[in-house]
Amino acid sequence: MKTAAAPGLRHSAIDAMRGIAMILMALDHVRDFVHADAMAFAPGDLSRTSIATFMTRWITCFCAPAFLFIAGLSAQRRLAHQGCARGVAKFLATRGLWLILLELTVFRFILDFRLLGGNPLLVLVLSALGLSMLALAPLVAVLSARTIGAIGLAIVLLHNLLDPVQAAHWGALAPVWLLLHQPGAFGIAGQVVVVGYPVLAWFGVLAVGFAAGSLYDAGAAKRRHVFLAAGALSLGAFVVLRAVNAYGDPSPWSVQATPAFTALSFLATTKYPPSLLFLLMTLGPVLLGLAWLERHPLSISHPLVVIGRVPLFYYLAHFLLAHLIASCLAVARYHDVRMAFFSGPFPSLGGSREAFPPDFGWPLGVVYLAWFGVVLALYPACVGFDRFKGRYKDSWWAGYL
Structure with missing residues (x-):
């Protein structure tokens, strides 16, 4: 009789699915730095976008839900592997704090090459994941996986009922609501905090x-x-x-001038915060992808698996490389090394449009070439970093990389 294998931390299907998400994610972020239209309007603005621009953005919408869902999978596999709920709870809490710290320091610098100068603090995907891990940590210590899942499912299904509640209703506690459910900005100790990823639905x-x-x-x-x-x-x-069109998203779809744009309106669900319909639309393919990868497992040396094994390294590195590519393209075009091209956010990332030439940015074809270059350049770096982590896999700090 065959015996069951001991539960482990790594499963190639999980790593490969995360690798797919990471590669697609790079396309969206390269677009943010490079695409001319990104400097002018949101890709989901049906009054101005093209089908190609919309779909370039839409195909990357799967990434954040996949990343959070797989982070939950990985946390449970750690618990199954270690068998110590308190130990896993401690790891989730400390790793959550570590991710928040990275976003407020390292990622902040990568985004606009400045540490000081009045930049707002950004609550984006790393902070959303970190805060979600902090929320999950005490539950892991006292509740079963099934109960935690029921809580998460209830949040995913019902959180849009909270849409009518606005931060202004909370008075001095408005920042709490912004962190939980409503994108926005608030001030604390003279510092502006911009919340792009309210955490409630992501925790679900x-x-x-x-x-x-x-x-x-x-x-x-x-x-x-x-x-x-x-x-x-x-x-x-x-x-x-x-x-x-009754429930699940604050932005209903509508008939547009052409059938193609009507279809785009149907797909244009809300990501900030992720609506129920956004999550159904994106997690469905993630689940189907996991099922397919279970039937067609990839080797541990496959590029998708390798990239999926080092998500934090890839996340920070691809942002840095995308920023450098965009800055170098700007210098090559304008023969100008003014710090506006290197220091401070690009217009598409909240920077002043007046600080850049009126024709700043490049066509969508350049975006795809730059994306291919980013992924190609990072693959050997991911291989090396994965080997480095493997050499120190038993060290306490390896799990934070």
């Missing part, structure tokens, strides 16, 4: 992912079946609820 995704991690204690066939069924149900629910 993390918690659902944590519960789903228990499937890796079951057989691969059962896991595939559950992921397939859940993915199909998610996409089916998205189509039905979106068609009804």
